[in-house]
Amino acid sequence: MSFIQNPVQIITRKIVTPNQDLDIAYPVVVGMANQAVQHRINYQILALVHKVIVDQGYYREPRTTIQGWYEIKTNERGVLSLSIGNYAYTYMAAHGLTVIKSLTFDVQSGKNYELNELFKPGSDYVKVLSDMIRIQIKERDIPVLDDFQGIAPDQDYYIADKCLVIYFQLYDITPYVFGFPFFPICVYKIQDIIRENSPLDKMAINS
Structure with a gap:
């Protein structure tokens, strides 16, 4: 398709x-x-x-x-x-x-679209995305102010290059000197919880 x-x-x-x-x-x-x-x-x-x-x-x-x-x-x-x-x-x-x-x-x-509207109802997208971000924090050795507690249900995001990019404001989870922490998540890694006909779904379609 x-x-x-x-x-x-x-x-x-x-x-x-x-x-x-x-x-x-x-x-x-x-x-x-x-x-x-x-x-x-x-x-x-x-x-x-x-x-x-x-x-x-x-x-x-x-x-x-x-x-x-x-x-x-x-x-x-x-x-x-x-x-x-x-x-x-x-x-x-x-x-x-x-x-x-x-x-x-x-x-x-x-x-x-708010973040929650990109995902199927009951998909527990907050936990899924938070777990992926937690792994990135460790792999990329990102300095955090406190233990990462997870994303908010309405966390800031944008879509770019077939990725959902979750990000945080300055001081939210990292020191000011680090700048904005951005976490790209490939749409194909979360395809099973993406809501049909949402913007993420359109980006996940191969063409």
């Missing part, structure tokens, strides 16, 4: 304040035949961009500057997976802090 669907067209737009303390680049989907779906996708992207700006304290602390960017991780087979990154620095702080959040869409419906 094969799954062929052209990538969606993406352009870059920016949010820049007059004094440039806010300089955010974000993706916008254009040219879709279904304008309602296109609007749904773009609304969710922009909502996430604004949420991260708020969460990083831009409106609470007037001396905060934020630079933002994005990366397209997957744009094929009817799946659009992307990451939004923001680096915020507050005057006199020891250092800034980067936050990365992600969205994964079915481009036919415009639905954004």
Whole structure:
């Protein structure tokens, strides 16, 4: 079985304040035949961009500057997976802090999938993925702040190169100097628990 669907067209737009303390680049989907779906996708992207700006304290602390960017991780087979990154620095702080959040869409419906929606009900995906990550931590000799307790049911993730990439924010499980810990998991290793017709399922189909 094969799954062929052209990538969606993406352009870059920016949010820049007059004094440039806010300089955010974000993706916008254009040219879709279904304008309602296109609007749904773009609304969710922009909502996430604004949420991260708020969460990083831009409106609470007037001396905060934020630079933002994005990366397209997957744009094929009817799946659009992307990451939004923001680096915020507050005057006199020891250092800034980067936050990365992600969205994964079915481009036919415009639905954004949470992690649990990628897996069959009752599959205990949290334990399966946590065990795989625990092995990677040991094999890659990743320094952790405490014993790894496992992922959250709504853990951050994106899809790239036929892999589910689970990741954690700075300070969540590793020291700041380590950076973001990313854990790629091949879709074929978890194929038996993937929910049918989910974005992961589409990536697992050979073509």
